[in-house]
Amino acid sequence: MGKIKSIFAKMFAPIGRLFSKFRSWLSEVWYKFRQTKFMVKLGAILSFIPKKIASKIQYNKRKAVWGIVFIIPLMIGFIYFFFIPFMQTVYYSFCYVKGAAGEGVQTQFLGLGNYQYIFSEHPTYTQTLSSSIISILVDVPIILIFSLIIAVILNTQFKGRALVRAIFFMPVIFNSQAIEAALSTSTVMQDSINATTNELFASMFSFQDFLLSANLPVTFVGYLGDAVTRIYDIISYSGVQILIFLSGIQSVPKHLYEAAKIEGATQYEIFWKITFPMVSPLMLTAGVYTIVDAFLRSDVLRELKQFISAGNVTSNYGIASFLGTPIDDGIKTYLSNYGINAAMSWLFCLGALLIIAIILFLLSRMVFYYDE
Numbered sequence: 093m094g095k096i097k098s099i100f101a102k103m104f105a106p107i108g109r110l111f112s113k114f115r116s117w118l119s120e121v122w123y124k125f126r127q128t129k130f131m132v133k134l135g136a137i138l139s140f141i142p143k144k145i146a147s148k149i150q151y152n153k154r155k156a157v158w159g160i161v162f163i164i165p166l167m168i169g170f171i172y173f174f175f176i177p178f179m180q181t182v183y184y185s186f187c188y189v190k191g192a193a194g195e196g197v198q199t200q201f202l203g204l205g206n207y208q209y210i211f212s213e214h215p216t217y218t219q220t221l222s223s224s225i226i227s228i229l230v231d232v233p234i235i236l237i238f239s240l241i242i243a244v245i246l247n248t249q250f251k252g253r254a255l256v257r258a259i260f261f262m263p264v265i266f267n268s269q270a271i272e273a274a275l276s277t278s279t280v281m282q283d284s285i286n287a288t289t290n291e292l293f294a295s296m297f298s299f300q301d302f303l304l305s306a307n308l309p310v311t312f313v314g315y316l317g318d319a320v321t322r323i324y325d326i327i328s329y330s331g332v333q334i335l336i337f338l339s340g341i342q343s344v345p346k347h348l349y350e351a352a353k354i355e356g357a358t359q360y361e362i363f364w365k366i367t368f369p370m371v372s373p374l375m376l377t378a379g380v381y382t383i384v385d386a387f388l389r390s391d392v393l394r395e396l397k398q399f400i401s402a403g404n405v406t407s408n409y410g411i412a413s414f415l416g417t418p419i420d421d422g423i424k425t426y427l428s429n430y431g432i433n434a435a436m437s438w439l440f441c442l443g444a445l446l447i448i449a450i451i452l453f454l455l456s457r458m459v460f461y462y463d464e
Contacts, residue, residue, distance in 0.1 A: 243337035
């Protein structure tokens with residue numbers, strides 16, 4: 093191994109020397125360029141305002157001023173590219189929206205017509221949204237617990253630890269949009285993977301019968317049994333959470349573990365008295381990420397995509413005319429796809445915010461801050 097390293101060192105030594113000479117030449121050219129009259133005057137002009145601020149304002153206030161200066165571009169981008177379109181969708185969700193060539197967007201207020209259509213006439217959206225919310229409430233505790241356990245295991249010293257860490261993070265790479273689009277076309281392969289996973293666990297033993305024989309509650313057994321049947325999805329969705337918990341565990345002060353071992357604490361006691369309290373603040377971060385990620389993977393987005401293009405939907409809760417043009421056929425009135433999409437998006441957003449609020453409220457009860 094040492095001979096191979098020396099061979100490679102000799103091969104790349106000329107390239108390294110050439111790069112070093114180029115870097116020194118570039119720094120010398122840059123230094124001379126900075127000393128030119130143009131750059132000196134430009135520097136004086138650009139530093140005029142900061143010097144004035146430094147001479148007139150105290151240091152603490154100066155930090156606050158520069159903080160505001162640096163955050164202004166972010167706030168402009170946030171307001172123009174996010175907040176204004178975000179608030180427009182609120183208005184669009186109560187309107188019939190029509191895109192006219194050369195005239196921009198035309199709207200007519202409907203009231204709750206779009207929402208009444210979603211809850212009363214759309215066949216699947218409310219059912220899909222409610223099932224997604226229930227599924228997320230079930231999945232979040234499982235993913236967080238699994239991620240924390242795996243992070244604790246990966247923090248221990250064993251051979252091949254780097255390889256195991258890479259294996260657990262691979263699902264994050266494979267869940268990228270390009271890979272997901274490619275795998276979505278191969279439904280036969282996905283079905284065979286799921287069937288193989290289920291048959292593997294079934295051939296080993298009946299997990300639910302094993303838990304029931306241990307006199308555990310039936311509800312708890314059903315919850316764990318469902319988690320085992322979806323172990324592939326749980327592992328796929330836990331990569332980022334494992335990294336979050338792993339970074340938190342590695343930042344725990346080492347002297348706490350050393351003091352606990354000197355006092356004779358077991359690994360079980362160390363986990364519950366040191367590891368879990370110290371990483372508990374990261375539960376909030378991992379929980380919010382898990383909820384957002386689960387919503388982005390849910391079937392609700394498939395329902396939303398049906399209304400992203402221009403068009404009308406016949407409904408009992410629409411309008412009789414749009415900007416002076418009669419569109420009532422005598423039986424039903426019309427709703428625009430754009431308005432329905434905006435209303436669905438807001439229901440989707442409110443559902444996500446509701447779940448985040450519930451999870452944050454529950455997890456905040458378990459959070460321990462070392463500095464407090």
